[in-house]
Amino acid sequence: MLESMQDHIVGAADLRGDCANCFGLCCVALPFTASADFARDKSAGTPCANLQDDHRCGIHARLRQQGYSGCTVYDCFGAGQKVSQVTFGGQDWRGGSRERAREMFDVFPVVRQLHELLWYLTEALTLPPARPIHPDLRGMLERTEELTRRTPKELRGLDVAGHRQEVNVLLLRTSELVRAGTRGxxxxxxxxxxxxxxxxxxxxxxxxxxxxxxxxxxxxxxxxxxxxxxxxxxxxxxxxxxxxxxxxxxxxxxxxxxxxxxxxxxxxxxxxxxxxxx
Missing domain, CATH: 2.160.20.80 (E3 ubiquitin-protein ligase SopA)
Known part of the structure; x- marks a missing residue:
């Protein structure tokens, strides 16, 4: 039977941004530069001027009209709620120390990269032609999920690039197996x-x-x-x-x-x- 995303340790809902359970981390931790995608500059660690006290965007329904189309194409792959509710146990960056806020802002991009890898691995496990390497994919999925649950200190020191290279070996093999089924x-x-x-x-x-x-x-x-x-x-x-x-x-x-x-x-x-x- 074809394996589905729900059969694994992470599901589709876990790999999509859930702003209701996040402390607006993408609106604070990440920098952006005034361009066609963003109306103004913002440095990393500085809250966006449109971020409200409840961590919601004040112009969410008008982002494109207000010059923030870059926000409309972004997705954290579920990293925002993972960092907010799991890594930091529901502790808001606003109410704590500056060090905790810095930790959250440093950890968020790391977990975001790991969650993106989880998304690719999870999809690879739904592709029938990749069945010969499903055990390896499943093992890498479990290993990557374990990395996302490490402490803030461990996450800050994680070699994400090195882990990505290991994952990419399996994704390349998946690609070869899937595309081999196309004739010509x-x-x-x-x-x-x-x-x-x-x-x-x-x-x-x-x-x-x-x-x-x-x-x-x-x-x-x-x-x-x-x-x-x-x-x-x-x-x-x-x-x-x-x-x-x-x-x-x-x-x-x-x-x-x-x-x-x-x-x-x-x-x-x-x-x-x-x-x-x-």
Whole structure:
């Protein structure tokens, strides 16, 4: 029987941001620079001017109109509630010492990276072609989940880059196994500069698009079934009427950064962004 995300130690709900159970960590811990994505500068550890006392965003319903589109494409993969409610046991950064606040702000990006890896590993375990390495994937999933539950001191000193490399070995193998099921010659555009590329109606079935720069590319009506999209930059990519069914390692933040339509066909692991045209 096909394994589902609910069969593992983490589920879909654990790997999506739950702002109601977070202390607004992404609005405080992370920096941003005035640009097309953010209306003003903000340094790390400084609360956003729009963050309210209840940790909610005062302009949440108007973020794009107010120049904060970068916030609308962000997802912490559930790290915010993990750090707020588990790592720090529900202790608010506002009511404690400066050292505790610094710890929370340092730990949050670390756990966010680990939760992103959990998302990829969890999806890999739902892919039937990767069944030969499911035991290894499951072991790495459990190991990564254990890392997220370490103390703040341990998390601050964690070699996340080293762990990511170990996980990536399994994700690469997963990609090979899944894409092998696509017939014909498969395009290898890993890390390719495809910014603004005209790929309307392109046949990208089973393509390797890991880390590809697809910023503002025209993928209208393109066939991306079975494509590996891990780390692909989809900012302002036009996915109108494109077919992404069976595409894998596509995250919600990637999709939120793209443009699409009601005719865009999606894989089950993501949801259609509310700002897409209908």
């Amino acid at each position: 010659k498969k395009k290898d555009r890993r890390g390719a500069d495809l910014m603004g590329a005209r790929l309307k109606g392109a046949d990208l079935r089973g393509a390797n698009l890991r880390g590809a720069y697809l910023i503002a590319a025209d993928l209208t009506g393109a066939d991306l079934r079975g494509a590996d999209l891990i780390g692909a930059d989809l900012r302002d990519t036009d996915l109108t009427d494109a077919d992404l069914t069976g595409a894998f390692f596509l995250t919600q933040p990637q999709l939120n950064a793209a443009r699409g339509s009601a005719g865009t066909r999606l894989t089950d692991s993501v949801t259609r962004p509310g700002h897409w045209t209908t």
